[in-house]
Amino acid sequence: MKYYLVEQKGDIEGLDTFKTLEDALLFIEKGIDPDPEDDRILIREVDPEAGTMRVVWHFSGWHWDMNEFDLPQGKLLGHDRSLYEEATSDSEVIQNWLVLVEVKAVRSDRAREIMEDAISRCIGDDNEFLSIQGIYKMDYSGIEEYGCQK
DSSP: OOEEEEEEESSSOEEEEESSHHHHHHHHHHHOOOOTTTOEEEEEEEETTTTEEEEEEEEEOTTSOTTTTSOOOOBOTTOSSBHHHHHHHTOHHHHHHHHHHHHHHOOSHHHHHHHHHHHHHTBOTTSOBOEEESOSOTTSSOOOOOEEEO
């Protein structure tokens, strides 16, 4: 019979077992507040009869390879946005540092050009760096839009 492992890495170390994917997702929703910088949550589907184990859901902070499992960032039950999107929209850390991390992580020349333009436009008159909001798609394929915010 299949079961699900919730593996937590980063500041939230842990390993828990659940009978259903839904139970695993409810556990995450009720008990884990991941950091979008360095935390990772993996849900692995384990099938002992077939001898297989595969990642079926993930939250990967930006210090992790978000494309490692060829899955989008995971959504919780009934949520429109991924847990990563929810965590980053509430994070003070991401408002201050994401742009600096992403300038190294963008994969296309056009994305890099847009990122560099965003950085140059978001430097205040007194050379104070302003945070950049909404600067990239979650799959790194490009940057959709950005705006400066004090």
